[in-house]
Structure formats: structure tokens, C-alpha cells
Amino acid sequence: MKLQGFSIVFALVAIPLILVLTYYIQLQVDTIALQNKYDGKLLDATRDAMSSFEINTANEDLSSVSDSLRTIIEASNNVFFNTLSTSLGYSNASKSFIEPYIPSVLYTLYDGYYISSPTRMPEILIDSDENAVAVGDEGVKLSGNVDGKNIYTYDSNSEDVITENVGEDYGQLLYLKKNSNSEYTTDVNEANLTTKNVLKTYMPYSARYKGNNFDITVVYTLDNYITINGTIGNVYYTKSGYLIPTKDSDEKDIIEIEVDDPSVNLLDYNQNDAENYIKEHHVKLTINDENSSPTVIEFNGNYNELNDQLIQFTNQLESAEEELIDNQLTNKLSATDVANAENTIKTSKENINNIQYDLNKMSAIIYYTKSTIFSNWVEENLHNSSVANVLENNLMQISGIEYETIRGTEEVIHDFEKSNLEVFDTTVTGGGDKEYAGVTEIPVNSSFYTHKLNVIRNSIQYNLNVAMSTYNTQTSKEYSYQMPVMQNEEWDRILSNPSIVSFMQGLPCKLKTYSNYMVVSSTNNEIAVSPKNIYYVLKNNFNDEQSEYHRIDCPDFLNILSNTPESERDCISFSSNEIKYDRILNNNNHYLYNHKNLACYKCINDGNYESVDIFDDTSGDVVKAKLRQEYYLAVGKERNNLYKMNAIDNSHGYEIIYDSTISNNGAGIQSIDKSSSLPIEDIKQIEIVLGTIKTRNAKENLRYEYKVNNQVVTDVSPNSISSNETSNTTLILNLNPADFSGNNNSLNRNIITVTNLNEATSTVYSDTSATVDNNEIFHKAIKYIRVIYK
Amino acid sequence: MSDTLITIVAIFLAAILMFIFPLLSVSERSDDISELAVQSATTEFVDNARATGKITMENYSDLVATTHATGNTYDIEMEVKVLDENVGKKSAWTQGVVIGENIYYSVYTSQILEAIQNSDTGVYTMKEGDIFSVSVKNTNKTLSQTIRSVFYSISGNDVYSIAAQATGVVTATGSY
Structure with missing residues (x-):
């Protein structure tokens, strides 16, 4: 064959190969692109769900009460499916096409979690108002009897009521019968099953511990608040409170309390009695830090009186403001009246801020006192509860599972039998503390936190796995739903803030089947407080449109404080959600904004600045000492004022x-x-x-x-x-x-x-x-x- | 004479068909595969940053390492559109801010990297609502580009055959 012949043969062989290869690689590229697109859509839908959750908790006064919270979560779940189906090109109405691809959505909240997952449920007969219909209601007719079981039909226009021959069926709910579209039965086993997304019951982050002389259940939360129920010795306890370190490394007390009456030692009191005492007496609280000067918070007032005054001044302020607003339309007021009204506004604002500051101090003192009483009690009674004492159900007894990834070893299930950590030990177990947040905060790498995270993680892991595999057995799809292994850093995020984790699996994605999950954490909500999300403003500038609020470690804030006379350095603090979702209506349905300050450009808008270490006290700076005081005050106040779902009234x-x-x-x-x-x-x-x-x-x-x-x-x-x-x-x-x-x-x-x-x-x-x-x-x-x- | 000419033309044709065309094709596929790797690395980087609200030196180095492992050099351009919101300004809405009222200003690669290097923690923080985008383009001439330039040349600076891009709204405020 000539050279020309060879080249033609080569071309004939090579060109199809190259074409196929091109097509295949292009398909791979498309697959990745589509996968990325799905990732983005899933993340956006999860974020929308979180936004809905945040707005709803902010606008609902009872948002932390469990029933109310449930409706909020259901709404959030709805938003998730709406956004996801819309962005995937389905209309809202056909979001049921998407539902099978979401084996579960996890909501981790302050002291427990919800799992939403599709479940096979009997189809209940409902009327036009979406109320369930039972035997004996209007329109239900007896149509026959098969194998001793009654068959019913339903006519929504009829007003006839049957009561005879129904026997024990009377008052029972009606289910659509299998393989039928007009016959109903009261027997669940005969009912037609449909897949529905169901929010499962609320599961607390709890563990049961059993030792020689104690048997207790501990409910953990995302922060250091715990609830303990059970017997220690012969005594049955129901206790809840914040666990804080009580002694420094020299065994010196961290919290010291002084009151006027020398015979009273507040730390000997019951938590509730101590709170009531503080509300009416002069109390001086000292927080001792080994590395810096002690911080003093003092309260001398009466809670009820202050509250009455607050209401009085708020009313004064509101009526003066309304007078001025009306005057803008009518021009009825004389110049003196206007000046008077303006003066009233100014003085009542000052008074409100002063009272608010006193109340904040009171709340903070209550927080530290109650926490110390509680922590001392834990130290006395539960000192020897090592993790090996954990005796829960099978969940805790299964041996640990580890999973190797290219990033390293991920611990899927923690093996508690092997570890000997002391459960309520709040000291650092090893290595320095990365994020020092004050002497009253439990270090992140303490055994308490490590253990708490493992308990919560095992519990979530187990229940999520069950939810997914149950769904798997109920579907006839070829795809097998599986619980993915989440990375340690993702767990850290999930367990430090209320979060939503959405799982999407089984969606066809060109060459493969899509399977991924997305985590979105919340920083603006009413159910948890993190010290990092508290903002501060000078007391005299609070609610003033001209001045800014800051983070505690903002260098500008340090400057502002340095340039303010020492007597005027008091600050008012608030959490980030108070600004983002400001309450807007007062009692007269007029708009009312309680946070008119502007955001500091450096620390709130941009977020990238050289932060001030307020705990560094080498130079004995008085301004930093003041910042520390405001920090401790703010953290204590926010925590004390947080409504807790699992709280026990009488500890x-x-x-x-x-x-x-x-x-x-x-x-x-x-x-x-x-x-x-x-x-x-x-x-x-x-x-x-x-x-x-x-x-x-x-x-x-x-x-x-x-x-x-x-x-x-x-x-x-x-x-x-x-x-x-x-x-x-x-x-x-x-x-x-x-x-x-x-x-x-x-x-x-x-x-x-x-x-x-x-x-x-x-x-x-x-x-x-x-x-x-x-x-x-x-x-x-x-x-x-x-x-x-x- | 004419036979010789045809033979020479045939040899050229054969050379192009047998060597250069397959080489070009294979090198283009290799670029495609590189693009695949770069695209997924970029998306992962962006998704991670927008979910945590943080751009970390660690993740950035990861992105650089993954992309350069394809054997090419890349220009990685980052842009953070910072939501310049005035959360003190109130209106008759549930939320303190109104959609459309906000302005964004942009921060680019060199500023971001400088901020990361200057901070103690090696982190650039973003807040909820900011927009983060990354685009990656190759800066060297890949093999396919060299071969292609034998036949035809494209002039200009923005000549690249591997490009990846990812954007998204930041979903969490990064903690400092």
C-alpha cells in the first residue's frame, strides 16, 4: 500500500476515536457543571429556609415555645421545597416531584433537633375545609361490608348523618382504601399509603449516665446550659443551669459576691432564691481573672421599681414622639410646646438608657451567680462521672466507626467505652486555648465540650441514619438512599449554631446520580446567643441615629472609649438579630425602632480589621478593663434573658x-x-x-x-x-x-x-x-x- | 516532476494527518480534563467560602495547589462584592433593610490576599449577603495552544483555553 493509502486508513481509524473521546469528555464536563449547578441550588434553597426560620423566630414572641417552633420549622421546610423546585424549573405546585429526592432535612436547634423526612402515611379523608372526616360526620355513608369490615363512601354535598350499624367505627377517622378512589375504611392496614414529608418529634441532645450511686439524664444545649434529671444517692434532682468554670488554676474562686448583709452568702442559696434576692438588694460581683485585673459589676436597685419606671418613661417618650409627628401634619403646636416635647424626648431617652443599663447589670449578676451556684453543685455531686459511665440505649453501646478519606480519618460514631474523660470537667484537656473568650467561658477544647459534641453527634447520626434507611425500604426507586459521612469541620459548624442540613440524593445528573448535602448555620436568631454576635454602643449614644455600634474588639471602639470621660464609658449591648430583625410596631401600631444606631463600617460592614485583644492586660489599660467589664456584662445579660425550652422552673x-x-x-x-x-x-x-x-x-x-x-x-x-x-x-x-x-x-x-x-x-x-x-x-x-x- | 510534487504534498498531508492532528486533538482533550479539575476545585472553594463566610489561607493554597497540579500556570482572580448596608436605616418592612436599597463595593484579589496575610488568623471574613466570585484562567501557553498557533494565530492578552468560574451569595457571617 502506498503512503496515501496508509494515511487514509489512519484517518479513518483515528477520527471516530477522537470524536467519541471528545463527546465523552464533553459529557463529563457537563456532568460536573450540572452537579455544580445543583450544589448551588441546594445551598440557596437551604439558605432561604434559614432566612425564613430567622424572620419567623424574630417576629414571633413565643418562638422558643416548642409548639410555636414546630410551625416555624414546618414553614421553613416549605420554603426550602418551594425555592428548590422553583430553581430547578418546576412550579411550586409540582414540588412533589422534588420531594422524593430529599431523603431528609435536619434542623439542629438550641437544645435538640428535628428531622424532616418522607414517610409512608395512610391517606386521610378531608373535607373542603381540610378538616379530617370521621364516621358519623355529614356525608359519610355505609356502602357495604367486606370480611367483617365496613366500607364507606363520602359525598361532600350531602348533609345526611349515619349513626346506626357502624358499631365501634363511630368517631373513627376514614382512610382511602387501597386500590380505590371512592371507598373509605377505618382500618389503617387496609388504607392506601402515600409519601408525605413529616417533621419527626423533637429530639433533645440528651444522654443517660449511670454510676454506682447515681442515675441521671443530662440534656445538653449548643452552649454551656445543661439540664439534669435523676437520682444521686437517695435524692431526686431536677436541675438546670449554665455550667461555668468556678476555680482558676490556683484553686481561687472566679466569681465572688458581696452583699451589704454580712450574714448572707448568696452562693449558699438556691438558684431561684438567689435571683429573687439580687433583684431587690445591693450586690457587688467580682470576676477574677488570673491574667488581668478583676472585673466588678455592681447593682443597687429594685427590679420592680426599675421596670415601672421603664414603662413610664417609654410611654412618655412615645407620646412626645407622636405629638411631634402629628405636628408635622397639622402644625398645631406652638414653638414652646415643640421645645418641651423635644426636651421630654431627650430626658426620657437618657432615663430609659440608664434604667436599661441597670437592668442589664442585674441580669448579668443573676447569670453569674446562678451559674456559679449550679456549677458548684455539679462539681460537688457529679465530680466522678467519667464518660465510661455513659449507659444509654444501644446508641451509646455500639462500637465506634471510623472512615478514611483523603482528608484524613473522620470519626463517624464515637466510641465512648474507650474514653475516660470526665464529663463535667470544664478545664482544658490539652494544648492551648485557641479562642479565649474570657475566664467564665468553658474552653472549646475542654473535656466537657468534647464529650458534649460526641454525644450530640452520635445521637443525630443515629437518628438521621434511621430516617434515611427507613425511607429507603419504603421506596421502590432503584436508587439507594444513604447517610453521607460529614466532615469534622462541618459538625463543628452544625453544633455551634442552630443549623439546617439538607440532603439531596438520587437526582439524575448526566453520567451519574447526584448525591450531596448542604449546611447553613444561623447567626441571627432568638434561640441561641454566641458572644461573638453581640454589638456594643456607648450608653449615651444608644438609639441615636448619628453614632455607631461596634464589636467588642473593634479598634475604633477602643478609640471612642479612650476619648470619652471615664464616667461616661458605660455601654449598652444587644445581639445581632435585634438589629437585623428589629421589632417594628408599638402598642399603638406605630412604627418603633429600638436600634437606630448605624453599623460601624470597619467591624460590621467589612469585618476585616486588626482586632483588639481585650484580655491582654500587660499594660494595665483602664479602657480595656472597661471593655472586659462590658463584655462580661453583655454575655451574662444575653444568656440570662434567653428563653429556654427545657428550663426547669424550680431547680x-x-x-x-x-x-x-x-x-x-x-x-x-x-x-x-x-x-x-x-x-x-x-x-x-x-x-x-x-x-x-x-x-x-x-x-x-x-x-x-x-x-x-x-x-x-x-x-x-x-x-x-x-x-x-x-x-x-x-x-x-x-x-x-x-x-x-x-x-x-x-x-x-x-x-x-x-x-x-x-x-x-x-x-x-x-x-x-x-x-x-x-x-x-x-x-x-x-x-x-x-x-x-x- | 508532477509525481514528485504530489509525493511531497502527500508527505506533508500525511505528516499533518498522522502526527499533528492527533497531537492537537489529544492536547485539547488534556486541556478539557484540566478544565474539569479546575472547575470543580474552584466551585468547591467558592462554596466553602460562602457557607462559612471565611476565605482562609489554607483553602486558597489548596485551590492553588489543585489547579497547578494540572501542569499549567493560572491566574486566580477573586472578587468580594461587599454589601454596603446601612442597617440603621429603617422602613416599614419586617427586615431592617430593603431589597434594592443596598450598594455593593468590590474588593479584589490583591486586597483580599493582603488582608489575609496581615491578619493573625489567616482569615478574610465576609458577611451574610456579600457576593463572592472566583475566576481562574491559564496564563501559560498549553500544548494545544502552541500547536494551534502553528496554523493560525490569535493575538491579544486574554488568550486562554482553560477557564473556570464560580459565584454565589455568602450565606453566613464569618466569625473573626
């Missing part, structure tokens, strides 16, 4: 030490008559249920003086008790911490004694008509004694 423990209603009947049940397990100094309250006090005279009004271990108890309710009553009376003795501090005796019923203030020491017992001691008559009447610990 305390209790033990029943006497129960006369159980008699030793030989059946193994023992009557209770014992001493309290904890000393009297730990007791907050004694609840005594009294039966009939049998004295000679009918309906004698008994006024007793009560003594516990020979110490008089002054705070008693009710003040007086009638004798010979047939109903039970509950007597509450509140023990004043100042009187009983240091009392190490334990309480039993015999050391609760009474003296009758009305009569002589002895009286006549009606049953035997013998003259006996008042105390004996009282003791005979006691039915139960419950001790409530601090």
Missing part, C-alpha cells in the same frame, strides 16, 4: 423522709421514717403534710412557732392552722440560708419541733382526753415530710 432536689401512710404489712413495702441524706445546711424547704390535729376544742386556731434543730424558722406558710380539720394541710417551712449555714446535722422528723404561741405548752388530746405536749399532738398529725434541697 432543686427532693427526698421523702417520712411517710406514715405506708404500714409495714409484710409485703416488702417498708414505711419511710429516716434522716435526710444531706445535712440541714443543704435544705431549702421542708414540706409537711398534716392530717387532722386533734385538740379538745373544735376548730382551734393554732399559731405555732417552728424550730428545726432548735433554730427558729421564720418563713412559714400558712401562718396558722385550724385544728380538727378533716382535710390535709400542707405546711411549708422555708429555711433561711443565713440561719442554717454550717449546720451539718441531718434532718429527721423528731428535730422539727413546735411551740403553740396561743396557749400553754400542753393541751388536751381529743382521742384520749389526756393532757399532752403540743409538740406530740403536732407530730401525731404528720402524714408526710418531703425535704427540698437547694
Whole structure:
């Protein structure tokens, strides 16, 4: 063959090859491009869902109450599907085409999480108003009976009601029957199933711990707030509070509290009692930091009075502002009136800011005091709870799973049996602290945080996996839905702020099948506070259109403070969501903006600046010390004012030490008559249920003086008790911490004694008509004694 | 004489058909594959930045390393459109800001890199609502471009055969 022949043959062979290769590579490029497009759309839809969540929580006063939160999440989920279907080219109405590709959406909130996932559900019959229809409602007719089960039909225009021959079906919901479009049944097993996106029940971030003498359940949150329920020793506790470090490395107390009355040590109080005390007294709180000068926050006022004044000045301000607005239209006011109104606005604004600052200080002191009381209690009672004590359901007992990626090893499921971390240890476990946020914040790399993240992660991982694999068994699609392995840094993001994680799988994407997930975290919401998202403005400039608000570490803010006289350096702080979603209506439906300050260009708009380390105190700078004070104040105030879903009203423990209603009947049940397990100094309250006090005279009004271990108890309710009553009376003795501090005796019923203030020491017992001691008559009447610990 | 001429033409044709055309084609495919790699690296970089609100030195170096592993040199252009919002200005809306009221100003590669290098943490922070875009183009002449220039030449500075681009709205405010 000639050369020409060779070249033609070569060309014939090579050109098709090259063409196919070109086409194939082009297809690969298109696939990647399409995948990127889907990624972007998924991220945007998730962000829209988060925006909807933020707006709804900001505009709803009860947004942290669980029922309200549920509707907000459902709305957010709707927004997600609307955005996704619209951006993928479907209309909103046909978003059901998209739903099968979303095996789940995860909402991580402050103290728990929701999973939204498609589930097969029986199709319920609904009327034109979308109310469920039951047997016995208008229009339901009995049409037959198959295998002993009634078949019904429904005519929405009919007003007939059937009640006969329906038997037990009456009042039951009706489901569409399988393979039918007009027949209904009350039997769920016969019902036609449809796939619906369902928001599963709220799951708290909780773990159960069981040791030798304790069995408790701990509910964690995204920050350092925890709730503890369960028994320690013989005492049943329900406690909640913020866990903070209480001692520095030299074992020195971090929080110190001084009050005017030297006999009062607030840290001996119950959390709630301490809060009530602070609201009405002069309290000085000192935060000791090893590395810098101590920070002092002082409050001297009365909460109720301040609140009344605040309302009064706010009303003054509002009416003066409205007068001026009306005047712009009518021009009715004289020049003096205008000047007066302007003056009122100025003074009431000043007063409001001053009161607000006092209230902020009060809230902060309450936060640090309550947290210290709670943390001391945790330290005393749960010091030895190492992670090895974790004994949950199977979730915690499965062994750890690790997954190798090109980025390194990702821990999919944490193995708790191997680790020996102390659960409530708030000190750093190793390495320096990367993000030092003050002496009262638990370091990110402490064992408490590490353990908390692992608990939450395992719990979410497990339930999300279950949701996805359940969906997998219910669908007939060829695609198999799987829970992806998320990276450690993504988990960090999910578990530091309320977040939404959306999963999209099974969507055809040219050469492959799309599978990815997107994480969006929120920084502007009402359900969690992070110290980084608090802004500050000088008290005198608050709500002033001419001045700016800043972050705490903004160099401009440091300058502003340095150039302000020392007496005027107080700041008012607020969280970022307060500006982004400002409350807009006052009581008269007039627009009201509470945050008129402008954003600092450097730190809020741009965000890239050389930050000031307010904790660096090498030069003993007074301005930095002031910044530290404002920082601690702001963090304490924001946390204290946050509404918590899982909070327990009365943080305390209790033990029943006497129960006369159980008699030793030989059946193994023992009557209770014992001493309290904890000393009297730990007791907050004694609840005594009294039966009939049998004295000679009918309906004698008994006024007793009560003594516990020979110490008089002054705070008693009710003040007086009638004798010979047939109903039970509950007597509450509140023990004043100042009187009983240091009392190490334990309480039993015999050391609760009474003296009758009305009569002589002895009286006549009606049953035997013998003259006996008042105390004996009282003791005979006691039915139960419950001790409530601090 | 004419036979010789035809032979010479045939040899040239054969040379072009047998060597240069396949080479050109293969080198173009190689560019396509590079583009694929560059495109996915760019998208990943942008998505990561807009989801966290941070441009980090670490991620940027990752992008540079991945793109240069294709054997070409690249010009990586970043642009952050900073939302210049005045959140103090209020109107009758639920949100403090009104769509359309905002102005954006842009910050470019050199400014961003300078800010990253000057900061202690190696992070450039963006806030929710900013727009981040990255475009990557090759700066060297790839093999396919060299071969192509034998036949025809394209003049001008913006001659590239590998390009990738990704943009998106930042979804979280980066923490400092």
C-alpha cells in the first residue's frame, strides 16, 4: 500500500476515536457543571429556609415555645421545597416531584433537633375545609361490608348523618382504601399509603449516665446550659443551669459576691432564691481573672421599681414622639410646646438608657451567680462521672466507626467505652486555648465540650441514619438512599449554631446520580446567643441615629472609649438579630425602632480589621478593663434573658423522709421514717403534710412557732392552722440560708419541733382526753415530710 | 516532476494527518480534563467560602495547589462584592433593610490576599449577603495552544483555553 493509502486508513481509524473521546469528555464536563449547578441550588434553597426560620423566630414572641417552633420549622421546610423546585424549573405546585429526592432535612436547634423526612402515611379523608372526616360526620355513608369490615363512601354535598350499624367505627377517622378512589375504611392496614414529608418529634441532645450511686439524664444545649434529671444517692434532682468554670488554676474562686448583709452568702442559696434576692438588694460581683485585673459589676436597685419606671418613661417618650409627628401634619403646636416635647424626648431617652443599663447589670449578676451556684453543685455531686459511665440505649453501646478519606480519618460514631474523660470537667484537656473568650467561658477544647459534641453527634447520626434507611425500604426507586459521612469541620459548624442540613440524593445528573448535602448555620436568631454576635454602643449614644455600634474588639471602639470621660464609658449591648430583625410596631401600631444606631463600617460592614485583644492586660489599660467589664456584662445579660425550652422552673432536689401512710404489712413495702441524706445546711424547704390535729376544742386556731434543730424558722406558710380539720394541710417551712449555714446535722422528723404561741405548752388530746405536749399532738398529725434541697 | 510534487504534498498531508492532528486533538482533550479539575476545585472553594463566610489561607493554597497540579500556570482572580448596608436605616418592612436599597463595593484579589496575610488568623471574613466570585484562567501557553498557533494565530492578552468560574451569595457571617 502506498503512503496515501496508509494515511487514509489512519484517518479513518483515528477520527471516530477522537470524536467519541471528545463527546465523552464533553459529557463529563457537563456532568460536573450540572452537579455544580445543583450544589448551588441546594445551598440557596437551604439558605432561604434559614432566612425564613430567622424572620419567623424574630417576629414571633413565643418562638422558643416548642409548639410555636414546630410551625416555624414546618414553614421553613416549605420554603426550602418551594425555592428548590422553583430553581430547578418546576412550579411550586409540582414540588412533589422534588420531594422524593430529599431523603431528609435536619434542623439542629438550641437544645435538640428535628428531622424532616418522607414517610409512608395512610391517606386521610378531608373535607373542603381540610378538616379530617370521621364516621358519623355529614356525608359519610355505609356502602357495604367486606370480611367483617365496613366500607364507606363520602359525598361532600350531602348533609345526611349515619349513626346506626357502624358499631365501634363511630368517631373513627376514614382512610382511602387501597386500590380505590371512592371507598373509605377505618382500618389503617387496609388504607392506601402515600409519601408525605413529616417533621419527626423533637429530639433533645440528651444522654443517660449511670454510676454506682447515681442515675441521671443530662440534656445538653449548643452552649454551656445543661439540664439534669435523676437520682444521686437517695435524692431526686431536677436541675438546670449554665455550667461555668468556678476555680482558676490556683484553686481561687472566679466569681465572688458581696452583699451589704454580712450574714448572707448568696452562693449558699438556691438558684431561684438567689435571683429573687439580687433583684431587690445591693450586690457587688467580682470576676477574677488570673491574667488581668478583676472585673466588678455592681447593682443597687429594685427590679420592680426599675421596670415601672421603664414603662413610664417609654410611654412618655412615645407620646412626645407622636405629638411631634402629628405636628408635622397639622402644625398645631406652638414653638414652646415643640421645645418641651423635644426636651421630654431627650430626658426620657437618657432615663430609659440608664434604667436599661441597670437592668442589664442585674441580669448579668443573676447569670453569674446562678451559674456559679449550679456549677458548684455539679462539681460537688457529679465530680466522678467519667464518660465510661455513659449507659444509654444501644446508641451509646455500639462500637465506634471510623472512615478514611483523603482528608484524613473522620470519626463517624464515637466510641465512648474507650474514653475516660470526665464529663463535667470544664478545664482544658490539652494544648492551648485557641479562642479565649474570657475566664467564665468553658474552653472549646475542654473535656466537657468534647464529650458534649460526641454525644450530640452520635445521637443525630443515629437518628438521621434511621430516617434515611427507613425511607429507603419504603421506596421502590432503584436508587439507594444513604447517610453521607460529614466532615469534622462541618459538625463543628452544625453544633455551634442552630443549623439546617439538607440532603439531596438520587437526582439524575448526566453520567451519574447526584448525591450531596448542604449546611447553613444561623447567626441571627432568638434561640441561641454566641458572644461573638453581640454589638456594643456607648450608653449615651444608644438609639441615636448619628453614632455607631461596634464589636467588642473593634479598634475604633477602643478609640471612642479612650476619648470619652471615664464616667461616661458605660455601654449598652444587644445581639445581632435585634438589629437585623428589629421589632417594628408599638402598642399603638406605630412604627418603633429600638436600634437606630448605624453599623460601624470597619467591624460590621467589612469585618476585616486588626482586632483588639481585650484580655491582654500587660499594660494595665483602664479602657480595656472597661471593655472586659462590658463584655462580661453583655454575655451574662444575653444568656440570662434567653428563653429556654427545657428550663426547669424550680431547680432543686427532693427526698421523702417520712411517710406514715405506708404500714409495714409484710409485703416488702417498708414505711419511710429516716434522716435526710444531706445535712440541714443543704435544705431549702421542708414540706409537711398534716392530717387532722386533734385538740379538745373544735376548730382551734393554732399559731405555732417552728424550730428545726432548735433554730427558729421564720418563713412559714400558712401562718396558722385550724385544728380538727378533716382535710390535709400542707405546711411549708422555708429555711433561711443565713440561719442554717454550717449546720451539718441531718434532718429527721423528731428535730422539727413546735411551740403553740396561743396557749400553754400542753393541751388536751381529743382521742384520749389526756393532757399532752403540743409538740406530740403536732407530730401525731404528720402524714408526710418531703425535704427540698437547694 | 508532477509525481514528485504530489509525493511531497502527500508527505506533508500525511505528516499533518498522522502526527499533528492527533497531537492537537489529544492536547485539547488534556486541556478539557484540566478544565474539569479546575472547575470543580474552584466551585468547591467558592462554596466553602460562602457557607462559612471565611476565605482562609489554607483553602486558597489548596485551590492553588489543585489547579497547578494540572501542569499549567493560572491566574486566580477573586472578587468580594461587599454589601454596603446601612442597617440603621429603617422602613416599614419586617427586615431592617430593603431589597434594592443596598450598594455593593468590590474588593479584589490583591486586597483580599493582603488582608489575609496581615491578619493573625489567616482569615478574610465576609458577611451574610456579600457576593463572592472566583475566576481562574491559564496564563501559560498549553500544548494545544502552541500547536494551534502553528496554523493560525490569535493575538491579544486574554488568550486562554482553560477557564473556570464560580459565584454565589455568602450565606453566613464569618466569625473573626
